[in-house]
Amino acid sequence: MSDGASRFEEFPVDAVHVGLTLFVLAVLFLYSPLFVQPPGGTFTVLEVVVLFLLYAMILVGLNLQFGHAGLVNFGPVAFFAVGGYTAAMLTANEPFRAVGLGYPWPVGLLAAILVAAALGVLLGISTLRLRDDFLAIVTLAVAEIIHGLLETQSDITGGSLGLNNVPRPIAGTTTAGDGAVLVSTIIVFGALALLFYGVFRRLSASPYGRVLRAIRADEQVTETLGKRVFRYKLAVFVYGAAVAGLAGALLVFYNGAAAPGFFTINVTVIVWIGMLIGGAGSDRGVLGGLAIIMSFQLFTRFLNDQIPFVTQDQFASIRLVLIGLLLMVIVKYRPEGIWGDADELGVES
Amino acid sequence: MEIPLAQEVIFGLVIGSYIALGAIGFTLVYGLVNMINFAHGEFITIGAFVGYFAVAEIGLPLPVAVLVALGGTAVVGWGIARITFEPMNDAGAVPLLLMSIGLGLVLRNGIRAIAGPDRRNIRTDVATYRFDDLGFFVTSQQLLIIGLTLVSVLVLHLFLSRTMLGIAMRATADNEDLALVSGIDTRRVRNAVWLAASGLAGVAGVMLGTAQAASPTVGFGQLLLIITAAILGGAGSPYGAVAGSYILGVAVTVSVPFLQRLEETLALNLELTALNSTMAFVILIVVLLVRPGGLVSAEVRTS
């Protein structure tokens, strides 16, 4: 069952409404004197939850692009990075050695979305006519160029050190310590992630999503049925870029700093593998997949401390070997992922 | 100090030769197996380690080590492809691409976990020939890599034009279905492609091991240059890949002093030369956008 109507029905609660409500509550919570102090040993886990929520925002856009429309975007981290650095450079107060304009954080947030979207438009117009495997290479290359620029243009971006003295709006609302900030951050980011999930879910579960899936199946036929294929491709590319840009801004406002290390190709690898594990095109499934791969990373981080005779470097390598193996096994034996639909993706498992 | 142009060109030819050995294999795989192999760099790394082992542990002379790496990497690369890519040959471009990314992660990090991140230089005696009147020098190592590449191209050319299997390969590259119905054993062709592509990658690996070092990322570092060269030459065309490699090699080398001068002229500190590796990506994108078919032409657009 994949037609519009049944997609509507399968969902008892509407994520857009819940997300909006939660966001309003989160803001009220921030400006109230209330706070939640998490137990001491949970900080590492909570840090990963923050990252999960940001990656989830990137992933809902990526899933609309690849899972529904079939666009092989191997550079989502490029928009994440551009959003993050735009926000950081506009708002930082006298960073160590970089541009820091000291504007208030809402300016940075808005600009991050706009600049990331603009990059999406520019890149989309020039590359979306390329065949899918070449689109993959170009988007990957653009992400690497941007990462290279961030590392080398020290006078602008602060080079490998990045920028500090970026405002931390959520941290500013409480004096109850890092733990309380973490919890507040998770509530706000969680509400936003849920909201974006809901919005993108509505896109994919509507006649709009049907056009996207038709484009993935056969662009030419879709065009002869009267759809402006290129415009749809560009639109989903830009929507994903804008949300990834916003996620980048949220990350630097959470950390109070931006550095190239936040925005490496690893982000792309993790969201892609999460999407493939969960099942590309399954809106909830991909988030499940992301949760699985990030839990695996977290779990193995704890494990590293327990195993003797293995150096940290070796352990990191082994972890990547396992992630690579997982990717190979998924692609080969279960191309529709855990929750994906093999018929809809046109694959045989 | 200003480096003479002749010297820059020699450096460019050397870099172009490393790229060419990788790019020929990459483009053969692209043309005949219809996949972009992101693990091709790891085949080069395997070659570097085989070469290191042959020279440093067994004590073989370099020319013999090159042959060992050629044969060893050919067999290993072919074996890996048989297990990973061949069973899903019909799955399409994107699944194969994802598979190769997974394989690349496994090989690169597997090698790192076993060998450690150390750089192992393959030590060889290097003679330097100076031509001070003309303002340049070459080393025996540089002559060897350029010579090896030229021999490889020659052998490949003879293979593609004079042998039944080579002619079958060209037919398969043109149209696999047609080749299949005209009785060409496409499976045998693909085996030959994997052997040739991995073998050439092995040779590139040994030579990179002597010039730089055998390290877990030595091949991966070449990958985007290789992809760029292959696309520049028209993806799927081995001769185009060779031409693309040398153009790219010379362009990257010559652009360094050019960028330095540009910065001095503009009196800016943009650290453009630090972008040298980024240059390859920029070239790649410009090529794909301006002339997606490369120097020759190939279908890379959807419609």
Add this chain to the structure above:
Amino acid sequence: MTLLAVDGLRRSFGSLVAVDGVSFEIEAGEIVGMIGPNGAGKTTTFNCILSVIDSDAGTVSFDGADVTGGPPHALARRGLVRTFQQTRELETLTVADNMLLAAPEHPGERAWHAVGRTSTSAQREAAARERAMELLEVFDIAGMVEEYAGNLSGGQRKLLELARSLMLDPKLLLLDEPFAGVNPSLTNEIVGHIEALNDDGMTLLIIEHELETLTDLVDRLIVLADGQVLATGPPAAIMENEEVIDAYLGG
């Protein structure tokens, strides 16, 4: 009234001239057949009319407007709709989605309506679904509505493609070899559908390789050979035409 006018259409691939100055007109309400030996340039002519590929020269006007080189999606919305020689179902979509996708002017295909879940979108969807079910009933594949199109038989695919193109309410329907690889009973069924559509006022242009099926069906035949219009006229006259007979026997 002239619905489609093609004038001096030309297209070459390298040194091969596939379409070499093709001109013809189609009147509203006609069924016209386009025949010719393999390689005569029939499908290329189709593709040029619909600007799936660019033509080198010539003009195409449809329903009183010059549509030369116009984007394919715009032609579809004007009412110029085609089917493909090899059926091209969207295999990863269900039969229902294949049909609903073709519904024109669907507000739900715009992002704001999709996110806002507007009532205009829901109404259009309901109306489109009703129309789709009607057509699927007519074509006798309503029972497969929730099946993925990839699981249909070859004959069912032909019917679905025809039904799907009708969702667009075409003024002119271009059928590319609708009887290729179809068994005799299904051929009769499709012929019946085409006649019924024409009785309702639809204009059709049908490419066919074989002559036999078309002679009883069409009002007029256009014969292509070597990229040029060799002859045009009622089937009976065409069958007598010496040049046509030569082209078929010689080609």
